[in-house]
Amino acid sequence: MSFIECYEPEYVRNFMTQYPDSPLYIRKVWKNEIRLSLMLTEPESCEAVLNDARAFDLQLTYRPAEENAAELSARDAIVNQVILSTLTLPDLTPELSLYAIGILLSRASKMPGRDGDILARLTTLPQALADHAKKGTLQAQFAQLPPVPQLARHLATLLGSFTFDWSILPESPRKTSLPLQMPLLALHDANSEALVQQQLQAQWQTTWQQHFATAPWMMRNWLIYRVYHEVIGQADGADYCPLVCDFYLIRTLISFMDAGWFSAATGGYFRPFCGV
Secondary structure (H helix, E strand, O other): OOEEEEEEEHHHHHHHHHOOOOOOEEEEEOOOEEEEEEOOOOHHHHHHHHOOOOOOOEEEEEEEOOOOOOOOOHHHHHHHHHHHHHHOOOOOOHHHHHHHHHHHHHHHHOOOOOOHHHHHHHOOHHHHHHHHHHHOHHHHHHHOOOOOHHHHHHHHHHHHHOOOOHHHOOOOHHHHHHHHHHHHHHHOOHHHHHHHHHHHHHHHHHHHHHHHOOOOHHHHHHHHHHHHHHOOOHHHOOOHHHHHHHHHHHHHHHHOOOHHHHOOOOOOOOHHHOOO
């Protein structure tokens, strides 16, 4: 009988201790690897992932291989791992981390193949990005990126067309007005959309400083969860753009919230992430 590696993050262990029979528990199984995780469809599982700076401390065990499982290729596993390593680089904002991942995937696409030399070169990419971040060149390049207002407007329009389960949000005056306000995002003309984008950008900076800067692992953990849970990086990152879009949609939604939603007592920090 052959055995394969099984990864269990701290957030799974803690959550299953409290909810041992939870249907949110999930096993992601391949011929050569098993990843244990949770579905983020309830505030409690979101809190387990987001509210612990050590949520992704991994426990490694070995389990019997499952014959009928698909195989995770060595290249896909390595690209996924280097993305995870990039997300753990210190002192990077979520936006800068996503930019760094884009650079990493671009470089990976220029190194096609699955032989040992190529795979070894792929593993060096996070350190190269870390060196650029330490020198400040990564931040300088990111700051020079031109705005893409058309994409921002498209995302706002998309957000306005979504259907949300507003009942999961904690009680707040905005809980009543927000469901009426969100559909209007799909109706703005170009000028009013530009103004809304400026307001949302300013509000996000305020919200980040007030509620996330002291716990930066929250947004980072969500990104790590998505990359770990969905094994992002397969096909050299075809799943990268949806991740970026989801991040900015969540950021926009959070920017619409009022301070009352960010109470630890209500779990307001975690509810916007449910199901995303």
